[in-house]
Amino acid sequence: MSVTLKDVAQAARVSVSTASRALTGTGLTSERTQQRLMHIARELGYRPNPIARGLKTGQSRLVALLVHNLTNASFQVMAEVVQARLKALGYQMLLCIGGDDPQQESDTLTTLVDHRIDGLIVVPTGKNGAQLETLSKDVPIVCLVRRDDATDLETVLADDPQGAYLGTRHLIELGHKRIGLIVGRQDTTSGRERLSGYVRALREAGIARDDTLVHAGHYVPETGATCCRKLLDHPRPPSAIFVANHEATLGVLRVTAERNIAIPDDLSLLCYEDMPWFEWHRPAISIVDNGARDLANLAVDRLLHRMDVKGNGSDGVREYRVGARLIQRDSCRQIDTPGPAKSAKSKSPSPKSSAAKSAKV
Amino acid sequence: MSVTLKDVAQAARVSVSTASRALTGTGLTSERTQQRLMHIARELGYRPNPIARGLKTGQSRLVALLVHNLTNASFQVMAEVVQARLKALGYQMLLCIGGDDPQQESDTLTTLVDHRIDGLIVVPTGKNGAQLETLSKDVPIVCLVRRDDATDLETVLADDPQGAYLGTRHLIELGHKRIGLIVGRQDTTSGRERLSGYVRALREAGIARDDTLVHAGHYVPETGATCCRKLLDHPRPPSAIFVANHEATLGVLRVTAERNIAIPDDLSLLCYEDMPWFEWHRPAISIVDNGARDLANLAVDRLLHRMDVKGNGSDGVREYRVGARLIQRDSCRQIDTPGPAKSAKSKSPSPKSSAAKSAKV
DNA sequence: AGCGTTTCTGCAATCGTTTGCAATTTATCG
DNA sequence: CGATAAATTGCAAACGATTGCAGAAACGCT
Secondary structure, X not given: OOOOHHHHHHHHOOOXXXXXXXXXXXXXXXXXXXXXXXXXXXXXXXXXXXXXHHHHHOOOOEEEEEEOOOOOHHHHHHHHHHHHHHHHOOOEEEEXXXXXXXXXXXXXXXXXXXXXXXXXXXXXXXXXXXXXXHHHHHOOEEEEOOOOOOOOOOEEEEOHHHHHHHHHHHHHHOOXXXXXXXXXXXXXXXXXXXXXXXXXXXXXXXXXXXXXXXXXXXXOHHHHHHHHHHHHOOOOOOOEEEEOOHHHHHHHHHHHHHOOOOOOOXXXXXXXXXXXXXXXXXXXXXXXXXXXXXXXXXXXXHHHHHHHOHXXXXXXXXXXXXXXXXXXXXXXXXXXXXXXXXXXXXXXXXXXXXXXXXXXX | OXXXXXXXXXXXXXXXXHHHHHHHOOOOOOHHHHHHHHHHHHHHXXXXXXXXXXXXXOOOOEEEEEEOOOOOHHHHHHHHHHHHHHHHOOOEEEEXXXXXXXXXXXXXXXXXXXXXXXXXXXXXXXXOHHHHHHHHHHOOEEEXXXXXXXXXXXXXXXXXXXXXXXXXXXXXXXXXXXXXXXXEOOOOHHHHHHHHHHHHHHHHOOOOOOHHHXXXXXXXXXXXXXXXXXXXXXXXXOOEEEEOOHHHHHHHHHHHHHOOOOOOOOOEEEEEXXXXXXXXXXXXXXXXXXXXXXXXXXXXXXXXXXXXXXXXXXXXXXXXXXXXXXXXXXXXXXXXXXXXXXXXXXXOXXXXXXXXXXXXX
């Protein structure tokens, strides 16, 4: 159907091997024939067949990204970043959706290696450590966002302790002393780490920790709603709530709206992870940005590095942390001074203005 | 490295060809040897190499989905649906992001055919008709959501005229006579079609069309904000706004919040396309659902059909329309009867309750 | 037993590349 | 100019599967 290397070789009256060498630029052909062949190849519209090449070289120029879903905004930007980076290097991204389900993850992993992918970036469920470990013998693997403790794979993580610390400290600096926390399940790393950052900030500020202000649960809107109600019904309710996940934020917003609680006047709200509409919400929602973009970029960097260094040479470093940063918008206010919220000054929440206000760790 | 067909054959003391035939189940081997080989293959952990197979058969078991981005909620669910369906059939999905940019689309398309994908579902930019047409000689292609007028490729479209009609009629039935419309650019099919549905509903109801209530623009939040302001500043402002795109919705929500306009009491709001948080917003936002899930499923169906029928046999049908449906939530109210909004009864907007209320076309 | 069928198996070619090795050409230098 | 080294080139064997063709085995039948 399409034009093959043989066609090119014939047209140029050389052997297939010469053609191959000329076009792949091994430097083993004379300048002249190389030029000539490249010209003819272009003329004929020759495009090498990656499958045939893959069979011989064992490479596919395919890199897979395995994430839990696409509804999570972080995963979206990660997917976009990874795709863009890889494409620029002549790789195609194979995007797989594992649904955070170990069985699916396992299945997908085997198909992927079957397809002889050249690299893999995976957000592990944590239940297939052994398999990942085995696969990493064949294929460079980088873990993203989550660590699989059963492996010692290179892992790119968000700095959750730092992010939660930053956020909590911000609220404390605004004068808040009773800060509610809605956080993920404590059997997940991120859940634990975000809690620890919160605790550290309180301790540093000399504020006694009150566990009745801390609620943990799944990252779903319902959790946010339930926990929010509990916090609001507390005998001494918090003046600020830190929602350590954007899904839960939905529930919190709904409950506060239902009860006519004005943000930030009656209650300050700070969230973790950005969503495109946070900026357009009224009030615009302040967040701790986990740096999805940076995470994805770093993961790609590390993967490319591993793919270069054949034999999967390691650098010793096994874990990378990407700094979180605070993006102040309009949902948190100074609590000492009654009056207009301190940080609610921006009229139009253009990306520019919020970027200017954001503080790098 | 991994175990090959040859290894299996050797272990079973048969030739590679017999092994191949037994394992692919061509029915050309005796029952006994087939069983024996399958057993040995399993024992050895043999997994066929898709690359080698692909070289011979010209197939890759790879199907590509080319969309504009992943921030659009419709594309997210489409990607998830397509991935799930294909995986069940032993295909891998290659997700590509074209950014609605003709150049990128063109590049991506060539790499994809290079990789000998078995099928392609594409949301076309509309600028690469010729190329698509050519490729469709080699690979089954189905267009999704957008039509490329330069081709006569099979296309799965949302029924935008019907959706806009449905939405507008709903508002009219609630007693609205002045209905603002914020719609997409009129050089896009969807922009034109949604406008036409709106117009038809008005005409059927005998309501005079007032073009000062209609604003067209790009599908971005800023457009929504600007158009919304114009509508509100109108000498005879509308009692309802139909926002024909979810991105623009963000802008509208912000402006109404800024001006303290209560929804639905002061203004009814109806949007096009769902977003996960619409249901959690206060008030929950009523929408016209374009049926992203159905669209994706149908596109997969059509693609599979084309992939089965070798030689790309066509059925004559070139265009499929997937019905839109109205999902009533809490953002539109009856306008004649002052008092509580008619359609704002559901306390907790669980998926169940809204599904129960939704009307299929 | 002999013969024709049918069923099963193996040989070998093939898909489009890459690559080790040997053969050929070209350049270099005394 | 001839010998030797260096630069090019071609031959042929891979990579791991599938498949047409022909030979072998098994079967039924007279």
